[in-house]
Amino acid sequence: MGLIDDVGILAIATRMQRLAEMMRKDGLQIYKDHQIAFEPKWFPVIYTLYHKPLLSVVEIAVEIGYTHPSTISLLKELEKEKLIRSKKDKIDSRKRLLQLTDKGQEMVTKMKPVWNLMIDAITELTDTPTNLLQAIIEVEQKLEEKSMAARAAAIHQSKGGSR
Structure with a gap:
């Protein structure tokens, strides 16, 4: 145990970040083990657009609980990977609406059984x-x-x- 572990509650945010990083790293490995090229940080956007197929940037940010700039950054990565696409809103041309591409839909189909596996593993970890x-x-x-x-x-x- 290091100093951060010894300091107790004062370092709770650091410990939570460390735990999140360990879980993201393992999530990445699980995706790789199932031949899925997917970054765990993309999960909230992909999952949200799978369940709510057409949302604005602001709506996605609200749904996932991220700041607008953090959401924009994720969206740019996902557009670059061709997992999502945007189109202009017919009512308000300043507004971008986002949706999964066919590639994004196919990836979700591949990931759904892996998500069930992850649910089981995470449940086992957190069932304390x-x-x-x-x-x-x-x-x-x-x-x-x-x-x-x-x-x-x-x-x-x-x-x-x-x-």
């Missing part, structure tokens, strides 16, 4: 007495109610701190 997914859901809900920054400010103020 504290249930990681449930804990994440609870923390996300608490963050929606009040940010960590707002909580820190309130704690600071309650301890007599000044700004």
